[in-house]
Amino acid sequence: MKSSTLALLSSAGIASAALQVDLSSADSIKQAASQVAWDLLQYYKGNQSGATPGILPGPPPAGDYYWWQAGAMWGTLVDYWHYTGDTAYNKLSSDSMIFQAGAPQNSYMPPNWTASLGNDDQGFWGLSAMLAAEVGFPNPPPDQPQWLALAQAVFNTQAAPDRHDDTCNGGLRWQIPNYNVGYDYKNAISNGIFFNLGARLARYTGNQTYADIATKTWNWVTGVGLMDSAWNVYDGGHVQVNCTDIFKAQFSYNAAIFLQGAAFMYNFTNGSDVWKERTQGLVDRTVEVFFHNGPAVEVSCELQNSIQCKTDMLSFKGYLHRWMAQTTQVAPFTHEKIMATLQKSTAAAVKSCQGGPNGRQCGFRWTTGQFDGLLGAGQQMNALAALSSLLVDQAGIKPPLTNSTGGTSQGNPNAGQTATDVFHHPPPTTGDKAGASILTILILGGIMSSFVWMSTGLSEKGM
Ligand SMILES: *[C@@H]1O[C@H](CO)[C@@H](O)[C@H](O)[C@H]1NC(C)=O
Ligand SMILES: *[C@@H]1O[C@H](CO)[C@@H](O)[C@H](O)[C@H]1NC(C)=O
Ligand SMILES: *[C@@H]1O[C@H](CO)[C@@H](O)[C@H](O)[C@H]1NC(C)=O
Ligand SMILES: *[C@@H]1O[C@H](CO)[C@@H](O)[C@H](O)[C@H]1NC(C)=O
Numbered sequence: 052m053k054s055s056t057l058a059l060l061s062s063a064g065i066a067s068a069a070l071q072v073d074l075s076s077a078d079s080i081k082q083a084a085s086q087v088a089w090d091l092l093q094y095y096k097g098n099q100s101g102a103t104p105g106i107l108p109g110p111p112p113a114g115d116y117y118w119w120q121a122g123a124m125w126g127t128l129v130d131y132w133h134y135t136g137d138t139a140y141n142k143l144s145s146d147s148m149i150f151q152a153g154a155p156q157n158s159y160m161p162p163n164w165t166a167s168l169g170n171d172d173q174g175f176w177g178l179s180a181m182l183a184a185e186v187g188f189p190n191p192p193p194d195q196p197q198w199l200a201l202a203q204a205v206f207n208t209q210a211a212p213d214r215h216d217d218t219c220n221g222g223l224r225w226q227i228p229n230y231n232v233g234y235d236y237k238n239a240i241s242n243g244i245f246f247n248l249g250a251r252l253a254r255y256t257g258n259q260t261y262a263d264i265a266t267k268t269w270n271w272v273t274g275v276g277l278m279d280s281a282w283n284v285y286d287g288g289h290v291q292v293n294c295t296d297i298f299k300a301q302f303s304y305n306a307a308i309f310l311q312g313a314a315f316m317y318n319f320t321n322g323s324d325v326w327k328e329r330t331q332g333l334v335d336r337t338v339e340v341f342f343h344n345g346p347a348v349e350v351s352c353e354l355q356n357s358i359q360c361k362t363d364m365l366s367f368k369g370y371l372h373r374w375m376a377q378t379t380q381v382a383p384f385t386h387e388k389i390m391a392t393l394q395k396s397t398a399a400a401v402k403s404c405q406g407g408p409n410g411r412q413c414g415f416r417w418t419t420g421q422f423d424g425l426l427g428a429g430q431q432m433n434a435l436a437a438l439s440s441l442l443v444d445q446a447g448i449k450p451p452l453t454n455s456t457g458g459t460s461q462g463n464p465n466a467g468q469t470a471t472d473v474f475h476h477p478p479p480t481t482g483d484k485a486g487a488s489i490l491t492i493l494i495l496g497g498i499m500s501s502f503v504w505m506s507t508g509l510s511e512k513g514m
């Protein structure tokens with residue numbers, strides 16, 4: 052069905068079912084968020100008989116979603132619980148994050164998903180585990196992997212020498228197995244998550260080593276030009292040319308992962324000038340690039356006349372909102388600017404929620420005040436993130452915990468150090484491999500065409 056037809060149907064037939072919310076009322080936000088969460092979970096089939104627990108339908112071609120996106124969804128639901136107190140999805144989230152941990156090493160590298168296992172894919176699950184520790188999400192039974200140890204396992208496997216080499220002067224590659232398409236690309240999100248986890252582990256545990264590694268990663272990212280002196284964060288570069296071909300598309304999650312990490316470094320250093328300047332620079336530039344007169348816009352693929360965003364990219368706005376909201380807790384000087392921005396963007400997001408069979412599912416484009424006909428788990432996650440993040444200032448919502456301010460998650464500084472070496476696994480089956488290369492072809496194809504637009508679009512606006 053054409054999207055225009057869908058939009059017409061929704062506005063003609065069941066527009067009265069559109070999501071209703073009064074953003075000045077916490078109760079109203081909670082009510083709306085619970086509806087958006089329920090609609091999100093309709094995309095989850097992992098609890099049906101015969102299905103694999105913990106994942107969204109996929110990876111392509113078996114379904115729309117790569118493994119990492121479910122990891123991001125459980126994190127979105129951990130935040131949802133933290134901000135609203137609604138425990139409805141806690142057991143599902145907890146069971147899923149444990150089932151996919153990749154026993155017995157429990158470093159989020161389950162053999163099933165090796166064919167599309169990037170450092171960023173593994174990292175997204177690690178971020179959700181880190182968040183669970185920080186918000187005091189109920190601890191798993193003692194014989195199961197624990198949140199902090201899971202985050203440490205992801206960090207440790209990424210800090211290990213076998214993930215690093217001298218091409219481009221250092222940094223993490225995108226893919227982990229050397230036979231995956233994309234192994235030759237060093238990108239912002241992989242290094243951004245590694246930096247972000249280091250900053251948060253430093254603050255949670257008080258262990259300076261994590262902060263030192265995070266700082267080293269930051270220095271590499273700025274040195275190689277993935278972040279420039281005007282705080283633009285670019286996507287990646289190829290090792291064959293020593294990363295001199297920096298691909299300058301800007302995605303909101305790349306900016307936000309560094310912003311949130313910088314805020315944690317600011318907090319860990321008790322408010323150092325250097326991390327304050329970096330946090331402020333990233334706040335200002337992120338708002339400038341991604342929030343156009345209010346609503347969040349995924350500028351590199353959300354074009355004026357067409358949406359070029361792939362399934363992955365359709366979910367980035369949610370991380371943008373969540374990571375900016377948490378930034379305000381650890382770097383309170385950013386609070387006024389960030390919350391004013393998130394308020395306006397959320398008001399616009401909600402207006403897109405007038406689609407789907409029940410007339411209240413959310414679309415991707417937030418700038419039109421209408422539903423754009425694009426339904427999906429990412430779009431629901433975005434709206435859920437936007438709504439629940441607005442509750443960050445409610446009484447009783449604690450800033451991220453540490454192990455000396457109420458955090459109870461059990462860690463293990465050596466977690467993940469016996470992880471299976473996926474480099475030595477036999478190459479995946481043809482079906483799996485096709486999935487991974489389709490991802491790359493789609494991403495590179497989509498980005499390349501939209502990047503042409505972006506350069507022109509930005510120069511037209513005089514940016
Ligand atoms: C799966 O979980 C969803 C969300 O909690 C729920 O709505 C659905 O009924 C569950 N399905 C089964 C088969 O348990
Ligand atoms: C891996 O795939 C097998 C076969 O589909 C499935 O039974 C198992 O639950 C999967 N494990 C994980 C962690 O996804
Ligand atoms: C917090 O973790 C660090 C590093 O693991 C440890 O040295 C310290 O004793 C812990 N503090 C508390 C209060 O548990
Ligand atoms: C601090 O973290 C490093 C890096 O993971 C680890 O090797 C070391 O054992 C940790 N120290 C403590 C006291 O936990």
Ligand SMILES: *[C@@H]1O[C@H](CO)[C@@H](O)[C@H](O)[C@H]1NC(C)=O
Nearest residue numbers: 218219220274275276293294
């Ligand atoms: C690769 O780039 C780095 C800067 O990112 C530079 O320090 C290094 O000398 C370059 N190496 C080669 C072989 O050109």
Ligand SMILES: *[C@@H]1O[C@H](CO)[C@@H](O)[C@H](O)[C@H]1NC(C)=O
Nearest residue numbers: 259262318319320321322323
């Ligand atoms: C931050 O302040 C705490 C408490 O005064 C102190 O223990 C810690 O060493 C300081 N950290 C840094 C990086 O200055």
Ligand SMILES: *[C@@H]1O[C@H](CO)[C@@H](O)[C@H](O)[C@H]1NC(C)=O
Nearest residue numbers: 318321322380381382383450
């Ligand atoms: C660090 O975060 C805490 C909240 O956990 C906050 O109270 C404190 O003001 C922050 N520190 C700085 C220097 O902003």
